[in-house]
Each structure stands twice: as C-alpha cells, then as structure tokens.
Amino acid sequence: MTKIDLDELLYKVEKPARYIGNELNSVKKDLNQVDIRFGFAFPDVYEVGMSHLGMHILYNLLNNQNEIYCERIFSPWADMEGLLKEKEIPLFTLETHSPIHELDFIGFTLQYELSYSNILNILALGNIPLRSNERGMEDPIIIAGGPCAYNPEPIADIVDIFVLGEAEEVILELLDKYKLWKHSGRNKNDFYHSIAGIQGVYIPSFYRVEYHDNGTLYSFVPLSDNAPNKISKRIIKNLDDVYFPEKVIVPFIDVVHNRAMVEIFRGCTRGCRFCQAGMIYRPVRERSVDKVKDLAHEIINNTGYEELSLSSLSTSDYSGLNDLIRHLIDKYGEQKVGLSLPSLRLDSFTLQLIEEIQKIRKTGLTFAPEAGTQRLRDVINKGVTEEDLIQAMENAFSLGWNNVKLYFMIGLPTETYEDLDGIVDLAHKVVETYYKVPKEKRNKGLNVTISTSSFVPKPFTPFQWEAQDSIETLREKQMYLKGKLRHKNIKYSYHHTETSFLEGVFARGDRKLGEVLIKAWENGCKFDGWHDFFKYDQWIKAFEDCNIDPHFYASRKRNYEEMLPWDHIEIGITKQYLKKENERAQEAVLTHDCRTSCTGCGINQGFIGGVC
Numbered sequence: 001m002t003k004i005d006l007d008e009l010l011y012k013v014e015k016p017a018r019y020i021g022n023e024l025n026s027v028k029k030d031l032n033q034v035d036i037r038f039g040f041a042f043p044d045v046y047e048v049g050m051s052h053l054g055m056h057i058l059y060n061l062l063n064n065q066n067e068i069y070c071e072r073i074f075s076p077w078a079d080m081e082g083l084l085k086e087k088e089i090p091l092f093t094l095e096t097h098s099p100i101h102e103l104d105f106i107g108f109t110l111q112y113e114l115s116y117s118n119i120l121n122i123l124a125l126g127n128i129p130l131r132s133n134e135r136g137m138e139d140p141i142i143i144a145g146g147p148c149a150y151n152p153e154p155i156a157d158i159v160d161i162f163v164l165g166e167a168e169e170v171i172l173e174l175l176d177k178y179k180l181w182k183h184s185g186r187n188k189n190d191f192y193h194s195i196a197g198i199q200g201v202y203i204p205s206f207y208r209v210e211y212h213d214n215g216t217l218y219s220f221v222p223l224s225d226n227a228p229n230k231i232s233k234r235i236i237k238n239l240d241d242v243y244f245p246e247k248v249i250v251p252f253i254d255v256v257h258n259r260a261m262v263e264i265f266r267g268c269t270r271g272c273r274f275c276q277a278g279m280i281y282r283p284v285r286e287r288s289v290d291k292v293k294d295l296a297h298e299i300i301n302n303t304g305y306e307e308l309s310l311s312s313l314s315t316s317d318y319s320g321l322n323d324l325i326r327h328l329i330d331k332y333g334e335q336k337v338g339l340s341l342p343s344l345r346l347d348s349f350t351l352q353l354i355e356e357i358q359k360i361r362k363t364g365l366t367f368a369p370e371a372g373t374q375r376l377r378d379v380i381n382k383g384v385t386e387e388d389l390i391q392a393m394e395n396a397f398s399l400g401w402n403n404v405k406l407y408f409m410i411g412l413p414t415e416t417y418e419d420l421d422g423i424v425d426l427a428h429k430v431v432e433t434y435y436k437v438p439k440e441k442r443n444k445g446l447n448v449t450i451s452t453s454s455f456v457p458k459p460f461t462p463f464q465w466e467a468q469d470s471i472e473t474l475r476e477k478q479m480y481l482k483g484k485l486r487h488k489n490i491k492y493s494y495h496h497t498e499t500s501f502l503e504g505v506f507a508r509g510d511r512k513l514g515e516v517l518i519k520a521w522e523n524g525c526k527f528d529g530w531h532d533f534f535k536y537d538q539w540i541k542a543f544e545d546c547n548i549d550p551h552f553y554a555s556r557k558r559n560y561e562e563m564l565p566w567d568h569i570e571i572g573i574t575k576q577y578l579k580k581e582n583e584r585a586q587e588a589v590l591t592h593d594c595r596t597s598c599t600g601c602g603i604n605q606g607f608i609g610g611v612c
Contacts (some may be wrong), residue, residue, distance in 0.1 A: 001098045004089055006377050013079045016047035021094035024250040025302065027063040027070070030152070031096070034069040035182070036175055038062055039093055039106040039140070041073040043118035044529070049074045050249070050258035053311055054109055054146070054167075060245035062169060065446060071095035075527070076125070082515075084125060091125035100126035101381055104178070105142045107171075108159070110148035114499060114528040115507035116155055119144075120513040120521040123158075127321040130518055132205060135187060141178075143237040150233075150280050151459045151566040154506050154513040157504050158206035161192070164198055164569060165233030166266070168242050196226045199481045200234030207568070209511050215552060217510065217563040223524065232570040233280070235607060239266065239287040247302035259307035259340060260299045264292050264324075268313040269594045271601075272380045273368075273585050274409065276458035277313055280571050280602045283414065283612040284595070289320035292326055294395065295406060300337060308332070316341070316353070317595075322545040325356050342366075343575065364403040365396055371412060372422025378588040379414050389426065393433045404430065409492075410477045411455040411469035420477060424484045431489050446489045451482065456502035458507050459566045460573060461583035467557040468504040469498045498536040504554035510565040513553075516546045574602035 010016035023048065031037070040059055042049030050056060055072070062070035071093035076084065084091060090099040100106060100122070108119055118129055123142070129135045133143070141238045144155070145163035152162045163170055174195050181191040192203050205229035210218040222229060236242045244263065251258075266278065268283035287295075298307055308328065314317060346542050369389055372375045377384060408423050427450050434446045434467060454474050469477075474497040485492040506513060520542035527533035543550050558564065560579055577600060584591060591599055594612070598604065604612050 001096060001102060004092045004097045005100065006092075006097060009080065009083050009087070009089075012083060013077070014453075015077070015209045015253060018074065018077065019080065019092075019094065020252075021072075021097070023252055026095065026249050027059075027094070027246045029063070033066070033070065035067040035179060036069070036105070037103045038070045038175070039100055039103045040070055041074045041106050041108045041119075041122055042075075042102075043115040043122060044075050044527075045077055046074045046251075047253070047255040050251050050255040052109065052111065053263060056245055056248040056261075057243070058107075058167060060248070061243045062171070062175075064170070064243070065175075069095070071103070071226075073100055073122060075122060078533075081121075082482070087531075090127050091122060101128050101140060104182070105175075106140045106142055108142070108144040108146075110144050110146035110155075112529060113148055113154075113284060113503045116506060116517055117521050117525045117528050119155065119158065120518065121526045124521075130521075131157055131514075133157070134207065134503050135160070140144060141188070141191075143174075147276060147280060148507075150276070150569055150571065151507065152202060152204065152569075153209075153565040154509040154517065155513050156511050157514040158517075159204065161195070162202040164202055164231055165200045166236045167200075167234070168191055168236055170198060170234045173198055174201065174545065189512070193224065193226055196224065197228070199232050202231040202569070204511075211230070217565060217567075220563070220568045227336050230568055230570040231571065232606075235283075235285075235572075236266070237285065237608065238265075240291045244287075246298035248299065250303050250305070252549055255294050257309065258305075258306040259309050260296075260303050261311045262292055262295045262299060262310045262313045264315065264318050264321075265289065265312045269317065269380050270314060270383065271581070271591050271594065271599065272457075272583055273379070273462040274370075274412065274455060274459050279460045279573050279601075281313065282572060282601065283608055286319060289324050289428075292324055293322075296328060296485045297331075297602050300332065305334060307338045307340055309342060311342065322353065324355065329356055333425055364405060365401050366405040366407065367392065368407040368471065369426065370407070370409050371415075371419060372408065372424070372426055373419045374605075376412060376415060376419045376422070378590050379585050380409075380412060381585070381591055383590055383593070386426065386429070390429060390433055393430050397434045397437045397443075397446075398441045399439075400443045402434075402445055403447045403449075405449040405451060406430070408450065408452045409455045410452045411474050411480075413455075413463055413466045414588075417480065420480055421484070423481060425534075426489050428487070431487065434489075442596065447491065449491045449493060450481075451570070452478065452492075454495055454497060455499055456504045458506055459564070460569075460571050460578070462578045462585055464508070464564065464578065465558040465560065465582060468501070468554045470551075470555055474500065496531060496534070498579050499528065499531075499534060501550070501554055502539060505550045506553075508565065509553045512548055516548055519545050570606070571605040572607040573603075577601045 059070050062068045143158050143161045144159045145167050149162045177194045195201050206224045208221045212218045265286040267281045269284050272278050370382050430448050457463045478494045520539050523538035525535050525538050
C-alpha cells in the first residue's frame with residue numbers, strides 16, 4: 001500500500017476535515033489481513049455523501065466481513081483537486097490515504113443523474129481509465145447501484161457491473177465469487193461470467209444494442225449464454241432480518257443531514273405517478289416497532305447525535321408510528337434528542353402527532369402538495385386536498401410553528417396556467433390561515449417558502465413516455481409565479497431549468513450518451529448539480545461535437561410501442577400497469593392506495609408471490 005502524506009495539502013484547503021478520516025466509528029483494519037479492498041465512492045462532496053444512509057449501511061456491512069475492507073471516496077472540492085493535480089498526487093481513500101487505483105473495487109452510488117461527470121472526475125483523478133474496455137487486469141472493477149442504475153445505459157460504457165435493487169445480499173454474493181476468482185489466475189471476463197447469473201447483476205459488455213434509422217432502439221441482444229434477457233432487481237424480503245448498522249460514522253464537521261437515521265420501512269403504496277422511488281422500491285416492507293426501538297437506542301448511544309430521523313418514503317404511513325413516537329419521546333425527551341420525520345403527508349398529519357414532536361424541539365415544517373389544483377393533484381395521483389393542507393396549517397400555526405415550506409412541481413403533464421394560479425392561491429390561503437389563528441396561540445413572524453422544481457419524466461413511472469417542458473417554457477412559468485408570489489410573508493425559490501433539462505436527458509438516455517458525458521467532462525464539466533460549477537454551454541458543445549440532439553431524449557413524447565433504453569430491466573411493475581396509470585392520469589382519475597386493496601401493479605406475482 002502507498003500512503004499519501006496529506007500534511008502539506010490540508011493547510012491549503014477549506015474544510016480539511018473532508019479528507020482526514022479517523023472520525024468516531026470509522027473502521028481501521030490491517031491490510032495484511034484483508035483479501036478484498038472495496039472503495040465506496042459518493043460522487044459529490046463529503047458533506048453530501050456523509051448524509052447518505054445507504055453509504056453507512058454498506059460501509060458497515062462490508063467492514064463486518066473480516067476479509068473485506070470498505071473505505072470511503074468522495075469528490076474533492078475544487079481547491080483540493082487543484083492541489084492534487086499540481087503535486088501529481090492521485091485521489092485517495094479516507095481510511096488509509098492510499099491511491100484509489102490500488103483498490104479491487106470502486107463502487108459508485110447513483111443518486112442523481114447530474115453526478116455522472118463527477119464519476120469520471122474521480123476515476124481520472126485516481127489514474128483509472130474512463131471506459132470499461134480500456135481498463136486492464138490491474139485496474140479496479142467499477143461497480144454502481146442506486147436509483148439511477150435503473151436506467152444504466154448512459155454510463156454503460158463506463159461501469160463494469162451494475163447492481164439493481166437492494167444491495168445488502170447481492171454485494172456479498174458477488175464478493176464471494178470475486179474471492180474465488182482473485183487467486184485463480186484467470187482474466188476478468190471469467191469473473192464477469194461467474195456473476196452474470198446472480199439476480200440483480202447487470203454487466204453491460206455482455207449485451208449489444210442496435211438502433212433504428214430514426215435513433216430509437218431496435219434490439220437489445222445478450223452476447224453470452226449466461227447473460228439473462230431480463231435483469232431482475234433484488235429485494236430484501238424481511239427488514240428485521242437484514243443488516244442495519246448499530247453505529248455510524250460521526251463527521252468532524254457539519255454535513256447536510258447531521259443526525260442519526262433509522263430506516264423504518266421500504267417502498268410506498270401511494271402510487272404517485274411522477275415518483276420513481278414509489279415504483280422501483282415496491283413492495284412495502286416494514287421494520288417492526290421493537291426492532292426500530294432497538295436500533296434507535298444503539299445508534300443514539302453510539303453517536304451522541306441530538307436528532308433522530310425516521311427514514312422512509314412516506315414516514316406517516318408507518319403502521320406503528322404513534323406507538324414509536326411516544327416511546328422515543330418518553331425515552332429520549334429528557335436528553336433533548338429531537339425527532340425528524342421526513343416525507344410527511346398532509347392527509348395523515350394529525351394534530352396529536354405534531355404535538356408530540358414539538359414537545360422536544362421545534363423545527364420547520366415541510367409539505368409537498370406537488371400541484372396547485374385538485375385536478376392536477378388527481379392527474380399525478382397525489383390524493384391530498386386543499387382542506388388537508390389548510391387543516392394541517394391551522395394545527396401547526398396554533399401550536400406555534402411559523403416556518404412552513406411547500407414543495408410543488410411545474411411542467412407536469414396536462415398542466416395549464418390555471419394550475420400555476422392554484423399554487424399562488426394556496427400560498428395566500430396559508431398566510432390567511434395564519435392570521436386567522438388567535439394572536440395568543442401563534443408565534444410572531446410568519447415565513448412561507450414556496451419552492452418549485454421542474455418535472456422530469458423518469459423510467460418506470462406512468463409518465464416515462466411523456467415529454468418534458470422545454471427550458472423556455474419552464475422559465476416562463478417560473479417568472480409568472482415569481483410575479484404573482486410577491487408578499488412580505490412569502491418567499492419563492494425555484495430550480496434552474498438548464499439542470500432539469502440535462503437531468504431529463506440522462507434520465508431517459510441510451511448508450512450514445514456515454515461519449516457526450518466524456519466529452520463534457522473533457523470540456524471541464526463537473527459538480528453539475530452545483531449552480532456555481534454548472535457549464536451549460538459546454539454541455540451543449542459536447543452534444544454538438546457528438547452529433548447528438550439532447551431534445552431527442554428530454555423533449556420528445558414516446559409512444560407505447562417504442563423500445564425504451566431500460567426495457568431489459570425488470571422491477572416487478574408491469575408495463576401494462578404503467579400504461580393503465582398513464583391513461584388514468586390523462587383523465588384525472590385517482591388510483592387508491594394499495595394498502596386498501598391490490599391495484600394490480602404486478603410486484604406480488606414475479607417477486608414475492610401472494611399478497612404484498
């Protein structure tokens with residue numbers, strides 16, 4: 001192992017704690033006792049990556065195996081990157097400060113399409129060839145998973161292996177095969193063949209893609225007998241039995257989510273038609289209340305965090321939530337350990353719950369009505385009403401809350417300016433509701449933040465065939481709202497339309513985009529999700545240089561017959577179900593929560609058998 005001396009560098013960068021490692025609960029191992037070195041790479045800055053629960057789970061799971069050492073890799077900030085290049089020092093891991101090219105595997109988590117350029121940047125800074133077919137026996141194997149892996153094609157020429165679905169089991173099966181191969185003297189292709197049949201494993205080099213003259217896909221052909229025609233995701237059936245860490249790394253500096261986290265369930269039954277996570281993470285599987293209590297106890301004791309987040313896609317849908325919250329408040333209230341409940345829904349946000357939480361620590365409240373009118377909420381199957389919102393606001397203001405955030409989307413299918421006016425009306429009604437609450441009950445100084453993101457059609461949603469609004473159309477809508485939301489109590493924020501456009505291109509892109517990505521990175525593109533770094537003009541130049549029209553991917557409505565770049569991936573939700581939901585959306589017809597009764601999505605047939 002080569003150990004890099006960082007002393008000289010750390011004095012010259014802001015936030016040196018991003019690079020030093022050695023935090024509380026980080027893992028140290030003797031490399032002489034380790035057979036496999038695995039780098040978990042988060043393609044963003046330390047503060048973002050250290051807030052990601054999936055990293056903490058896999059880091060601890062892998063390090064629980066004696067023969068595996070999992071180390072962390074993050075994108076260095078611009079100051080550190082400049083020094084690494086100037087001194088000709090390769091990018092290093094946090095645990096051992098050794099070059100990342102010495103690892104057996106580098107595993108990227110794909111949380112956001114605009115992090116793809118950072119994947120290339122990490123590889124380049126580690127002196128690792130960017131394309132799979134350029135890497136040799138001595139180079140690390142590049143593996144990737146996470147929500148964006150459900151359309152792996154834009155980076156299929158860069159990543160050697162994709163893991164589709166939940167990784168806790170499949171990653172250990174894969175590494176067991178690697179252990180057998182590593183000392184066999186055979187080439188990497190033999191290893192890939194040995195794992196191709198594992199459910200959840202996709203090896204892009206084992207498939208050939210062919211196109212029609214109009215640029216749409218013609219065929220997707222396996223090149224190997226042991227490469228399946230369809231690659232099925234992996235799911236964990238019982239969350240009480242699966243590994244979850246009882247201690248996590250505590251950073252030396254503030255990170256985006258500076259708190260302990262316990263995952264209470266996976267999946268969602270609501271069926272929002274824009275939401276990829278609600279489809280790809282089906283079926284719902286809950287962790288038992290007793291198990292959550294035990295994990296919360298261990299994590300709070302092992303970290304000293306003063307806030308605990310109950311993590312899921314829709315926390316208020318957890319069947320044991322009231323019992324769990326009362327227990328946590330009774331047990332940790334005196335220690336002033338606050339509770340964070342992300343993903344609360346308006347329709348299930350009870351006065352009782354809000355009172356219990358605010359006994360310890362009052363934080364801001366965040367809700368996502370998503371659309372301004374009932375018609376459009378029915379189109380997207382959101383299933384909340386204006387009455388739900390106003391009632392929740394009245395309860396919150398009566399209990400002393402005065403900071404409220406409301407999230408909406410613009411550019412949704414069938415949206416009109418009437419729907420935008422609905423956002424404005426709702427914002428003003430929230431302000432009116434505050435002033436109707438008696439002065440002695442409410443807190444002074446109301447702040448209502450209205451935030452709009454731009455709708456991006458995602459794979460495996462009922463809207464995967466829809467066109468995305470153009471940059472110009474989205475900008476017009478933003479300016480329209482900006483003009484109408486001028487009020488002393490209301491602040492309006494919105495996402496940059498160019499980044500949403502690029503996200504839309506890569507969300508539904510195919511293998512041709514790999515060369516565009518490399519070209520854009522060569523043009524200096526990285527940290528594309530950060531406005532200060534984003535170079536839209538260089539992206540457009542990369543598309544032009546590669547003779548590819550980005551609007552072909554983002555702005556074009558697909559028909560049901562077209563072969564989609566992700567059609568070889570099997571998530572358990574049938575295409576027929578997604579088509580039916582798309583048609584119901586056009587008619588603004590709601591589909592009920594599948595906890596009430598089965599809606600026929602298909603997940604209970606191929607993946608779990610029987611009732612969800």
